[in-house]
Amino acid sequence: MGGRLSEESQQADALGLRPMERIGEVIAATTVEIQGESYQLHNPPPLGSLVKTGGIYGVVHYAATESLDPGRPAIARGGEEREEADIFLHHPQLASLFRTTFRALAVGHSIDGKIYHFLPPRPAHVHSFVYLCSSEEVAAFTGSLDFLSLLLSASVPVAREELVAACLRQAATAQPSASAFLLQAGRELATRLGEDWASLSSILKRLRE
Amino acid sequence: MTLDTLRIGSQVEAMAHSLAQRQREAGERIRRALTTLSATHWQVLLSKETRSKFTGLAAAPLEALDVRRPAPSLGEEYTVVAVDGSHIEIDRHRPVACYLMNMGGARLRYGPKAEASLTSEPRLYFESEDLFISPASGDPVRGGEPLEGLVFHARRSQKEIEHLARGLSEAEPSSFTLGLVDGSLILWGLSGRGVEDYVREALLGKGYLQALRAVERLGEERPLAVAGYTSFPRSTEVVSALRLALCPWEATNCDRCAHHPPTEGRRCMDAAGVLDRELFQSFLAPGQRSALFANRSRVVTECYGDQEVYFFYLRGEAEVARVEVPRWVAEGGWLDMVQGVLLEQCRLGQGYPVALSEAHEQAVVTGADRELFWRIVDQALTARDIWGDGSQKSRSKRTRWV
Numbered sequence: 013m014g015g016r017l018s019e020e021s022q023q024a025d026a027l028g029l030r031p032m033e034r035i036g037e038v039i040a041a042t043t044v045e046i047q048g049e050s051y052q053l054h055n056p057p058p059l060g061s062l063v064k065t066g067g068i069y070g071v072v073h074y075a076a077t078e079s080l081d082p083g084r085p086a087i088a089r090g091g092e093e094r095e096e097a098d099i100f101l102h103h104p105q106l107a108s109l110f111r112t113t114f115r116a117l118a119v120g121h122s123i124d125g126k127i128y129h130f131l132p133p134r135p136a137h138v139h140s141f142v143y144l145c146s147s148e149e150v151a152a153f154t155g156s157l158d159f160l161s162l163l164l165s166a167s168v169p170v171a172r173e174e175l176v177a178a179c180l181r182q183a184a185t186a187q188p189s190a191s192a193f194l195l196q197a198g199r200e201l202a203t204r205l206g207e208d209w210a211s212l213s214s215i216l217k218r219l220r221e
Numbered sequence: 222m223t224l225d226t227l228r229i230g231s232q233v234e235a236m237a238h239s240l241a242q243r244q245r246e247a248g249e250r251i252r253r254a255l256t257t258l259s260a261t262h263w264q265v266l267l268s269k270e271t272r273s274k275f276t277g278l279a280a281a282p283l284e285a286l287d288v289r290r291p292a293p294s295l296g297e298e299y300t301v302v303a304v305d306g307s308h309i310e311i312d313r314h315r316p317v318a319c320y321l322m323n324m325g326g327a328r329l330r331y332g333p334k335a336e337a338s339l340t341s342e343p344r345l346y347f348e349s350e351d352l353f354i355s356p357a358s359g360d361p362v363r364g365g366e367p368l369e370g371l372v373f374h375a376r377r378s379q380k381e382i383e384h385l386a387r388g389l390s391e392a393e394p395s396s397f398t399l400g401l402v403d404g405s406l407i408l409w410g411l412s413g414r415g416v417e418d419y420v421r422e423a424l425l426g427k428g429y430l431q432a433l434r435a436v437e438r439l440g441e442e443r444p445l446a447v448a449g450y451t452s453f454p455r456s457t458e459v460v461s462a463l464r465l466a467l468c469p470w471e472a473t474n475c476d477r478c479a480h481h482p483p484t485e486g487r488r489c490m491d492a493a494g495v496l497d498r499e500l501f502q503s504f505l506a507p508g509q510r511s512a513l514f515a516n517r518s519r520v521v522t523e524c525y526g527d528q529e530v531y532f533f534y535l536r537g538e539a540e541v542a543r544v545e546v547p548r549w550v551a552e553g554g555w556l557d558m559v560q561g562v563l564l565e566q567c568r569l570g571q572g573y574p575v576a577l578s579e580a581h582e583q584a585v586v587t588g589a590d591r592e593l594f595w596r597i598v599d600q601a602l603t604a605r606d607i608w609g610d611g612s613q614k615s616r617s618k619r620t621r622w623v
Contacts, residue, residue, distance in 0.1 A: 081582070084582070087571075100335075101335045102331070102335070102569065103569060103575070104329055104330060104331065104336050104337035105329055105337040105339060105575070105579050107337065108337050108338075108339045109579075
């Protein structure tokens with residue numbers, strides 16, 4: 013991450029907003045999904061957060077930290093260590109042998125500054141930088157909740173109620189009024205989920221906690 | 222037709238039976254070797270070695286044979302730099318003569334500022350000076366020695382030690398640094414009479430030994446040592462020295478002895494067939510290292526000069542390893558640090574030095590990598606219309622039919 017971004021981070025922190033932060037890059041992409049690798053081990057974008065790469069927006073639905081080489085699984089090393097952190101201190105190579113990856117559902121894109129809440133015409137490019145969207149950008153994107161239909165219909169490894177609730181909780185923090193935003197989101201979900209009361213109540217329960 | 226494993230099974234069984242029998246017999250030989258180890262005075266043995274004509278390669282002891290050095294305490298802060306190489310050799314059935322060497326490196330720094338650097342540096346060699354070693358005067362007719370077989374492996378060892386010298390120069394200089402290579406510091410392949418002097422000079426004098434000297438110079442400015450670590454060694458140099466000690470002749474001459482059967486009647490046979498690691502497995506406790514010995518191989522005595530190779534055996538928790546160091550490491554008083562760091566490396570690496578293990582992981586070239594490499598070469602040549610079919614044998618192996 014360059015100095016410019018750090019400076020931006022500091023300014024944004026002073027304003028109480030989350031800045032646009034470069035967190036990784038695309039390692040595979042399809043029309044519906046962005047797969048990324050985090051620059052920092054154990055530090056993927058949070059579940060439900062909004063990321064952006066090459067004009068494509070995605071909602072993070074999955075992350076994993078695994079051995080770089082599938083043939084070399086991790087083994088327990090801490091039997092004789094006092095603290096967890098000592099394991100990485102005494103085995104400094106470990107940080108280079110694992111990686112953290114994440115997957116984001118494509119939920120929209122922007123062209124010439126205009127945001128569209130439907131799938132992009134083409135997938136993201138491999139090795140494009142992935143940014144965690146700034147509060148400002150999250151607020152702009154979630155100004156319309158049309159993307160919820162993509163989240164609700166997606167086939168993802170986590171329960172869709174978990175994903176939708178996590179996404180809305182994340183988005184609420186970027187709004188001028190979190191409660192007004194969640195109220196509107198609740199109405200939107202009620203419309204889209206129709207008679208699926210179980211799902212609706214499951215999401216609303218997660219939004220309240 | 223694939224391998225007929227059913228027919229192999231019974232042969233493997235017979236082998237295992239025979240090995241078990243041999244192992245039972247070895248126990249007695251190891252006991253005799255241990256007795257000799259304790260009973261022999263090292264200076265008397267050394268003196269006898271210089272007077273004898275012994276057919277085996279006997280280690281020259283540099284201290285009492287039955288020394289056991291305990292594991293030293295190790296400071297918190299140190300660095301290990303390890304290197305390991307792998308290669309794709311020249312395939313003479315291909316239309317192009319080239320080879321690839323991949324140098325894997327691991328630099329692991331321990332202590333409060335712990336960090337790691339794992340690197341892999343592949344390099345393609347295809348120029349004539351990469352494919353042949355030519356005499357200094359040049360011989361346009363013969364073209365020099367092709368880089369094949371033992372000469373090729375010696376070149377790889379040279380590249381590894383050069384890579385290590387670079388890695389060590391980049392390591393943080395304030396705390397002790399151990400440079401490690403996998404296996405021996407001795408280029409055994411160059412000891413034969415069939416190797417021309419200019420080949421030895423190119424690979425050793427101007428190659429391997431020059432890199433070792435560069436490391437030695439670096440060691441004059443900072444705390445540093447270099448070692449070759451051989452896991453599961455098969456060497457018998459110490460046992461050979463004990464056999465020499467057992468020989469009843471004042472000055473051993475194996476040629477003369479050969480004319481006096483029966484073979485089993487010879488005292489030296491009491492310890493024959495024992496490996497050094499078997500001897501020290503019984504003699505050393507976990508963590509201890511053996512006495513220090515000098516290697517007396519022809520290539521070392523004739524070519525290594527100031528980089529003469531000393532060695533000792535080290536018993537870790539899992540196995541006895543052979544550790545070789547240049548003379549200056551021993552004379553600089555670094556053997557305790559080498560022992561301490563290697564024991565800790567083995568503890569961290571489940572029985573094998575973790576830095577060497579990671580360097581190997583960085584270097585390794587798999588079968589799939591090999592195929593991909595040749596495919597890339599084929600494509601590049603085809604794109605420039607400089608393609609031939611290579612040998613029909615090679616084509617036949619790649620395109621199978623019934």
